Structures are given as structure tokens and as C-alpha cells.
Amino acid sequence: xxxxxxxxxxxxxxxxxxxxxxxxxxxxxxxxxxxxxxxxxxxxxxxxxxxxxxxxxxxxxxxxxxxxxxxxxxxxxxxxxxxxxxxxxxxxxxxxxxxxxxxxxxxxxxxxxxxxxxxxxxxxxxxxxxxxxxxxxxxxxxxxxxxxxx
Numbered sequence: 001x002x003x004x005x006x007x008x009x010x011x012x013x014x015x016x017x018x019x020x021x022x023x024x025x026x027x028x029x030x031x032x033x034x035x036x037x038x039x040x041x042x043x044x045x046x047x048x049x050x051x052x053x054x055x056x057x058x059x060x061x062x063x064x065x066x067x068x069x070x071x072x073x074x075x076x077x078x079x080x081x082x083x084x085x086x087x088x089x090x091x092x093x094x095x096x097x098x099x100x101x102x103x104x105x106x107x108x109x110x111x112x113x114x115x116x117x118x119x120x121x122x123x124x125x126x127x128x129x130x131x132x133x134x135x136x137x138x139x140x141x142x143x144x145x146x147x148x149x150x
Contacts, residue, residue: 028054029089031082032066035059040080043092043123050095050122053084073138076113087111092121097135097147108139112146121149 029047033040044055060066060081067074067081070088078091085102088111101112113136114121120130130150137146 027085028056029082029084030056030058031080032058032060032063033080034063035061037079039092039117039123041123042125043080046122047082047095047098051098055082071110071140072113073143076115076136076138076143078113078115079117089113091115092117092123093135094122094147094149101137101146106137108142109137110139112137 029044029051031040031044041057044057047053047055063079063081067077067090070081070083072081072088072090076090080091082089084098087101087109089098090111090113092114093112097112101109114133115136117124118131118133119126121133132148132150134145135147135149136143
């Protein structure tokens with residue numbers, strides 16, 4: 001009976017992760033973006049180049065509703081929301097930080113976020129000008145700094 005409980009628990013967790021990911025497939029990232037925002041496509045291009053993952057881009061006319069369904073904390077919101085391997089990536093998170101998350105696979109983390117649209121973050125490059133920003137890891141009711149970029 002204990003094996004059955006473990007199997008059912010693992011199955012439930014897997015199905016939960018698939019529900020969060022929606023159409024995202026393992027190894028592939030799905031990015032939801034406001035159709036009027038151009039920087040999102042630049043970020044997707046950087047992810048493809050630096051992470052080596054294909055990015056399936058979906059134009060989403062109601063980003064607030066999508067962020068609500070995925071439980072992205074409002075204070076961490078940005079212009080696009082992506083899902084990869086069951087994790088949420090909110091905003092202009094660098095590929096190296098996503099790779100670190102995917103390698104570590106922390107159970108308590110639901111995703112990473114770069115709130116707003118900081119100058120110099122991937123997709124927001126502007127002639128060498130950059131502002132410092134943090135990548136925030138978030139879970140259920142918790143946040144912490146995952147990486148700092150200067």
C-alpha cells in the first residue's frame with residue numbers, strides 16, 4: 001500500500017505541474033505575451049540563443065487573467081509570462097538563471113521573476129546602458145532573491 005500512495009502522490013504532483021504548464025512540453029518553453037509589446041520577442045530570441053530552448057510564443061489578450069490563473073504574485077508582474085518544465089518565468093529573467101533553476105529543480109520554488117522591465121535585462125538592452133536588478137524566486141506565499149545583476 002505505501003508504494004501505491006507514493007505513486008498516487010507522484011502522479012498528482014505530475015498532473016499538477018502539467019496543468020500549470022498548459023501547452024508547454026518538456027524542453028520547450030511557452031511564452032504568453034501582450035500582442036502590443038515588442039520586447040517580449042527580443043527576450044524569447046535571447047532564450048533560444050542562450051538557453052538553447054525553443055520558445056513557443058502565444059499572444060495573450062488578457063495577461064492579468066493568465067497571471068492570476070498561474071498565481072504569479074502581482075508585485076512580481078512583468079510584460080510576459082513563460083512556462084518551462086513546470087516552472088513559471090515572469091518577465092526578463094536571464095537564461096543563465098533559468099538554467100540554474102532547471103538544474104536545481106527546487107520543490108519549494110514555483111518560478112522566477114524580474115518585476116517590471118529593467119534596462120539592460122535580456123530583451124531590454126539599450127546601447128550598453130543597464131540598471132541593476134534582482135531575479136526573484138517565488139513559491140506559495142514566499143519570495144527570495146535568486147540572483148542579482150548589476
